[in-house]
Amino acid sequence: MARITYVEHNGREHVVEVPNGLTVMEGARDNGIPGIEADCGGACACSTCHVYVDPEWVDRLPPKEPMEQDMLDFAWEPDPVRSRLTCQIKVTPALDGLRVQMPERQI
Template identity: 85%
Template structure:
């Protein structure tokens, strides 16, 4: 299980524990955290679960795969270094302490 901090665009923080094997998107959805819409349900077919990963976590996450890279082109104001789709980040104990921030809107 990992404790993940989700920060809304306005700055409100939500710290929740997310079970291993779920995605960061599922953790937000299951805990009613606003700002991650996940319209496609986690199929990496939209960009509505886009977040900015805290700078100190960028290198700790697995690299983006090609499909995620392609979908980030449709995200609202993507950051080349920090943008990720939460449906593509599987939760493990190694993610304990992860901090993600939602953009102003989801595209």
């Protein structure tokens, strides 16, 4: 299990324990975290679970697969280094302490 902090664009933080084997997106969904919509249900077919990872985590996460990189082109204000899709990050004990920031969505 890993403790993950989800930070809404307004600064509100949600710290939750997410079981190993789930994705960071599933952890948000299962804990009612607002701001991570995951319209495709985790199939890497949309970008509604897009977040920015804290800089110290960029190199600690598995690298982006080409499919994730392609979907990030559709994300709201993607950052070439810090943007990730939470459906593509599997939770392991090594992710304990991960912080992700949700972008402000344009309405």
